[in-house]
Amino acid sequence: MFQVRDLTVKYQAKVVFSKLSFELADNTILAVLGPSGSGKTSLLNAITGLLSHQGEILLNGHPLDTKAQTIALVPQDYGLLPWKTVEQNVLLALKVKEKKGGKDQPKLQALYAALGLTSLLKRYPHQLSGGQKQRVALARAFALTPDLLLLDEAFSALDLVIKQKAQQLFLRQWQETPVTTLVVTHDLKEALLLSDQILLLTPNKPQLITNPLGDLDYDSRTEAKVLTQVLSELEAEVKRQW
Template sequence: MIKVENLTVSYNNKRILENINLNIKNGLIYTVIGQSGAGKSTVLKVLAGINKNYKGKVYFNDNELDTKKYCIGYIPQNYGLVDWKTIKQNILLLFNTKYGKKAINSEFYEKILKKLDLEKHLKKYPRNLSGGEKQRVAIARALLLKPNLLLMDEPFSALDYFTREEVQRLFINIWKQHKVTTLLVTHDICEAIYLGQNIIIMSSSKGKIKKNIENDLFGKNPELNRELYKNMEFKIRNLLKEEKIYEIK
């Protein structure tokens, strides 16, 4: 379990997060939703070890979170690919950085490539790929680490509607096989419902958590469950009624 206690973050004397408390159960996907400036990405950066300038405590299985001890996969909004490296080099980059010359699990590597349909792209460069293909590379790179924690910041926002649906389904299928603890930031209510077993609602008022909703609609087709989705969307909108009104996509 990941436990966040009284997490407070400030930038230039402006409070971004204030006394956030959160328990994240192992092996589940949590989606985080809130308007711009609510501190969603800041939470991920703290958990990823990128932002170390905070007050409060972060624990992983009762031990203070140590990015050297635990393996954390982080997918930023722009995919984080290196333009001058091939797709194969990009996929292996984090693994090689963390584990050095340690032999990679070839069977697992090939399995990830096949599941994400990336075998034919290994010699290409990021500029040769579509947005959906770049996203698959970013997911492959993170999953190859076999992370204890996977952090995803607006991972599908740059994709067109049909590509986004396809990659979302693919992500869920892969997650079901490995059950990595995941925190996924999104601005899309429908996406938060579809991908989150728990939905964390953040307020822009000093970066606080308004609600953590257990979600029975995780992975269920929105088109086949329209009424249930509509009810959950209404519930989330009510929680955000003092926040920015979100467009359902």
């Protein structure tokens, strides 16, 4: 179980959110949805330990410990080292995290194949499209077999077709190795397509809601009728809150 208890984040006098609390069962995908400036990135930074905070962040009942537990982050700009090849970017992350057994070649090759990277392993980031870079960042995150996976607007820079493909690949890989995941997004549709639960980061009262499409697979969620109806309901809720 992943728990956030009375989490307060502030920059000097500016409070971003105060006493935020929620909990997630194991292997839940949570969409963190909020307008610009609502504190989505601050929440991720508090979780990764980059930002000091008050309150508790617990994984399986213990304070999150970035040394003992592995938190994988897929940042918005993908965070690839330009002077390393695709393969080296993935292997370096395993080395930094001292993931023993992480270099299990058959597993890595299966991961590269699943994410369509097999023919790109010797390329450098500047030789990749945005969608390809994003898949490398996902491969690097999944290779770590993390205890917690964080995606910060990881799909937002992609065009519509590539985005849908990337979301499907992400979900397929996630089903192979499920992990509690926070997907930060400002895109309501993305929240509905990917998550089990949605955290509405509103200025007044953050709210955790169950995704009404949570029991459906990705293809069923994208069926226009279902999605349009639920999307307009969520939009109405968001307008009330924001």
